[in-house]
Amino acid sequence: MLLLSSLLGIFWFVLALCFIYIIVRPQVGGAVYFETNRQDVEIIMRLLSLKSGERVSDLGSGDGRILIASAKKGIEAHGYEIDPLLVWKSRLRIRRARLGHKAYVHWKSFWKVDLSGFDAVVVYGKPGIMERLRKKFESELKPGSRVVSNVYPIPGWQPKLVEKRIQLYVI
Secondary structure (H helix, E strand, C coil), X not given: CHHHHHHHHHHHHHHHHHHHHHHHXXXXXXXXXXXXXXXXXXXXXXXXXXXXXCEEEEECCCCCHHHHHHXXXXXXXXXXXXXXXXXXXXXXXXXXXXXXXXXXXXXXXXXXXXXXXCCEEEECCCHHHHHHHHHHXXXXXXXXXXXXXXCCCCCCCCCCEEECCEEEEEC
């Protein structure tokens, strides 16, 4: 009877979390999450050419794949994600990979983040935000900073390199 009661309690707790997520998720906004496949992560990392001592930011960091790949190369990586479930998933994946000293996920809108301390930025944005992002990059990133955009181009900029649908820009 105690086991049944415990299982029922867990069921109701999970159901409540799902309900909260359904209510909260539409209010926080953001793009629809699409997983970046392993091959694309490798392309992004190659295009970024990250060096020791550099810092990278992943805007809309999803499940933390880019952060983990960067941290495995010894790079300090900061992700900004507004979906609380994805923040939780990222933190769990980073902890399992034992990379908590190099990879960090912030439950925060990247629009509120000053990017001036980063050498490279990764974004998998949607078309409607790319013009606004370009202006943010131009006002906050230092000359020589690299921006990698997965799928959608940055309006008004010419990519330095393109592989598959992934573009590298240098400011």
